[in-house]
Amino acid sequence: xxxxxxxxxxxANSFRQAVSDGLVVAWRNLKRxxxxxxxxxxAIIQSIMFVLLFAFVFGGAIPLPDGGSYREFLMPGxxxxxxxxxxxxxxxxxxxxxxKGIIDRFRSMPMSRSAVLSGRAIxxxxxxxxxxxxxxxxxxxxxxxxxxxxxxxxxxxxxxxLFTFAMSWVGIWMGLYxxxxxxxxxxxxxxxxxxxxxxNVFVPPxxxxxxLQPVAKWNPVSTLTAATxxxxxxxxxxxxxxxxxxxxxxxxxxxxxxxxxxxxxxxVRKYRSLSN
Numbered sequence: 001x002x003x004x005x006x007x008x009x010x011x012a013n014s015f016r017q018a019v020s021d022g023l024v025v026a027w028r029n030l031k032r033x034x035x036x037x038x039x040x041x042x043a044i045i046q047s048i049m050f051v052l053l054f055a056f057v058f059g060g061a062i063p064l065p066d067g068g069s070y071r072e073f074l075m076p077g078x079x080x081x082x083x084x085x086x087x088x089x090x091x092x093x094x095x096x097x098x099x100k101g102i103i104d105r106f107r108s109m110p111m112s113r114s115a116v117l118s119g120r121a122i123x124x125x126x127x128x129x130x131x132x133x134x135x136x137x138x139x140x141x142x143x144x145x146x147x148x149x150x151x152x153x154x155x156x157x158x159x160x161x162l163f164t165f166a167m168s169w170v171g172i173w174m175g176l177y178x179x180x181x182x183x184x185x186x187x188x189x190x191x192x193x194x195x196x197x198x199x200n201v202f203v204p205p206x207x208x209x210x211x212l213q214p215v216a217k218w219n220p221v222s223t224l225t226a227a228t229x230x231x232x233x234x235x236x237x238x239x240x241x242x243x244x245x246x247x248x249x250x251x252x253x254x255x256x257x258x259x260x261x262x263x264x265x266x267x268v269r270k271y272r273s274l275s276n
Contacts, residue, residue, distance in 0.1 A: 018112035025106075025119025029093075030126060044134050050078055051138040054202070073235040075144040076156075076228040077201030079135055080221050083164040084196055086128050087171035088188025094120065094175025095184035103274060117172050117267050124168040125161060132160055147233025156231040159252055163224050166259040173267040176274065196221050204237055217244045220255035227252050 178184035205216035226248035
């Protein structure tokens, strides 16, 4: 029995150690925020500007059927866009850590190799939660409302946070491959911009060219946006038939699992190659 239990015990200890080390790294990243308050301040200002600009610039230009509120249509998309762009910020942070030699310092310590990456993902989750909260307050100020139940509201928030966690692993993978902060920034925004604009964030996919509509409908940013609109009772006009339109929450969860399953191992593999 002991021969069977020992590997299991070792595996459990290894997992606990990885979780503990990951939380330590996440705390290290969180402690940087008060030391560099400009990062948080500009992130808050940028979030508020996004809401105000899109609400007031696009608000009167794109009417919705049956007199629906464009601002209520817009805000779930703004939330989805924000957490998607978090991956670009993660890529920049990871590249900066590699360039400054912080990764080399971590690898010299007796800690789990995955902790550096999981700690960064946990930090992004906490940090972006705060940004989403600021966005929600700003959205409420310009007329956005939630018409679903409390449970549905928190289900939508949960989807946003899970998506943030998944996109963090995409950013981690990108950041470890880039040689400079500048290239990490360019690559991140080059990938995320089409992902957010070829979607249902600002306009219904049905208004796009026919060849582009399937891309917009199956886009993970679109499914996240549609899922939160459904959960929060916000307008989702022109919702067509098909799996993305009928099961946006389920498809979003599938996308989350796929992204973590692909980019998590790829990021760990790249990190290990840097440590050799």
